Amino acid sequence: MKKNNIILIGFMGVGKGTVARAMVKEVEMVGLKSHFRMGGKEEVCGNGTLVPYKNKAGTEVPVPNEGNKEAGMVGINSHFREDEKEEVGINSHFQYVIDTDDLIESMENRAIKKIFAVEGEAYFRNLEKKTALWLESSVDNTIISTGGGFYRQENLKNIGTVIYLKSSFDGILKRIKKAPNAKNKLKKRPLLQNKKEAMKLYDTRVKEYERVADIIVDVENRDLKLIVKEILGQIKWK
Numbered sequence: 001m002k003k004n005n006i007i008l009i010g011f012m013g014v015g016k017g018t019v020a021r022a023m024v025k026e027v028e029m030v031g032l033k034s035h036f037r038m039g040g041k042e043e044v045c046g047n048g049t050l051v052p053y054k055n056k057a058g059t060e061v062p063v064p065n066e067g068n069k070e071a072g073m074v075g076i077n078s079h080f081r082e083d084e085k086e087e088v089g090i091n092s093h094f095q096y097v098i099d100t101d102d103l104i105e106s107m108e109n110r111a112i113k114k115i116f117a118v119e120g121e122a123y124f125r126n127l128e129k130k131t132a133l134w135l136e137s138s139v140d141n142t143i144i145s146t147g148g149g150f151y152r153q154e155n156l157k158n159i160g161t162v163i164y165l166k167s168s169f170d171g172i173l174k175r176i177k178k179a180p181n182a183k184n185k186l187k188k189r190p191l192l193q194n195k196k197e198a199m200k201l202y203d204t205r206v207k208e209y210e211r212v213a214d215i216i217v218d219v220e221n222r223d224l225k226l227i228v229k230e231i232l233g234q235i236k237w238k
Contacts, residue, residue: 005160012148020145164213171220
C-alpha cells in the first residue's frame with residue numbers, strides 16, 4: 001500500500017532539497033521534529049517547535065498558555081488533542097522533511113563523497129536500498145528529497161507519490177554554479193566531477209525519471225514559489 005509521502009527525484013543538483021525546504025515553509029512543516037503540548041505546558045522532542053493548529057470547525061487554536069485547555073501531541077504520523085479525543089494524520093496540520101543522502105551519511109558517520117571513494121558506488125547503492133526499505137516501513141506524511149540514483153529502488157512507489165523535478169543538464173550546472181557555495185556543492189557530488197561522464201549519466205537517467213514519476217514538474221529557470229505551488233496543486237492528500 002502506497003504511503004502518504006512525497007518523494008522528490010531528479011538528477012543531482014536539480015534542487016530537490018531546496019524545493020523540499022520551500023515546501024516546508026508553504027505547508028507549515030517542522031522538519032524531523034515532534035512536540036507535545038498539554039494545558040500550557042510544553043515539552044519539545046528533538047528540535048520541534050510549538051505552532052497553532054485548526055480544529056474541526058476550522059478555528060485556529062493558538063499556542064497553549066496556562067488558561068488554555070487545548071492539548072496535543074505531534075509526531076511523525078499523527079497528533080492527539082485531548083479535549084476532542086481526536087487523532088489526526090499529520091497531513092491535516094503538519095508535514096515533515098527528510099533527505100536520503102543525509103540519512104545515509106548519519107548511518108555511516110561519513111560524507112557521501114568518502115563513501116564513494118572508500119567503498120565504491122555499489123556499496124552506496126546498497127545503503128540506498130536499506131534506506132528505501134526503512135522509509136516504506138517507518139515513515140509517513142513526509143516529504144523525502146533523494147539522491148540522483150534513488151529512483152531505482154524497487155519499492156519506490158510503495159513509499160509515496162513520486163515527483164520528478166525536471167531540468168536540462170546545462171540548467172542544473174548553471175544552478176549549481178550560481179550558488180554561493182558552488183565549489184562545495186560540486187565537491188560533494190562525486191558523479192559530477194567528470195562533466196562528459198555526467199552528461200552521459202544524465203541522458204541515461206532522464207527517461208527513467210519520467211518512467212517512474214507520478215508527477216513531472218519543470219523547474220528550470222522558474223521561481224521557487226511557483227514550483228512549490230504547482231507541486232502542491234497536483235498532490236492528492238489522503
